[in-house]
Amino acid sequence: MEAPATTAQTRIQKENSARILEAALDVFSTHGYSGATLDLIARGAGLSKPNLLYYFPSKQAIYGTVLAGLMKTWLDPLRTMDPEGDPIAEIIAYVQRKLEMSRLYPRESRLFANEILQGAPRIMDQIQGELRELVEEKATLIERWQxxxxxxxxDARHLIFSIWATTQHYADFDVQVRGILAPTQDHHFNQADQFLSALYRGALTPKI
Known part of the structure; x- marks a missing residue:
């Protein structure tokens, strides 16, 4: 009789942890690290503050967990650039993946931007380590194609930076974009996809 109870408790713990992290993403992306509080996160998760502290001992622990998941999400689209693929198709596909991330994960993008604007105190090790290594790897690949x-x-590194800037704009400045375009739902992402694909195709295609 005890095995089902253990399984149920494990499931509940996973569900509550997920609720806390989902609420934390909302709070951190809206208020930044300094403005976020455990009370706001607990309220968003539908839990009491003591219950939240049962799962995570501090705001810093919650933030660190959210950022760890974010870094993986952020790096995956660049990792999938195929060295054996068509260079222009691979780069445009990367642009499209990043744009789709801005559509699907605007809170994550804003959280990352907020962390960077604060000087990246909690993810500088990842930026100078894992992220730098990945950018160098893909920049070397782009230089080989060139x-x-x-x-x-x-410049391959600035090309990658430009892709980040043009795609993440649609998440980080979503209010401004929607205020100017007044789009129907997310229709402007289709327009952005067409524009950016044409832009990078034109910029990267060698002239015969």
Missing amino acids: AEGKLVTL
Whole structure:
């Protein structure tokens, strides 16, 4: 009789942890780390503050868990760039994946932007480690494609930065974009996809 109870408790713990992290994402992306409080997170999760502290000992612990998941989500689209694929198609596909992330994960994008604006005190190790290594790997790949004459020669690292800037804008400045365009639901993401695909295709295709 005890095994089902243990299984049920484990399930409940997982569900409550997920509720806390979901609420924390809302609170941190809206208020930043300094403005976020355990009370706000507990309220968003539908739990008492003592109950929340049973799962996470501090605001810092919750934030660290949210950021760890965010970094993985953020790096995956760049990791999937295929060295054996068509260079222009691979880069445009990366642009499209990043744009889709802005559509699906605007809170995560704003949270990341807030952390960067504060000087990245809690993720600088990942930026200078895992992220830098990945950017160097893909920049080297892009430079190889350029040397093979498959792409226009441009600074590969700044090319990656430009993709981040043009795609994450639609999440970080969502209110401004919607205020100007007054789109029907997310229709402007389709327009952005067409525009950015044409922009990067034109910029990267070697002239014959």
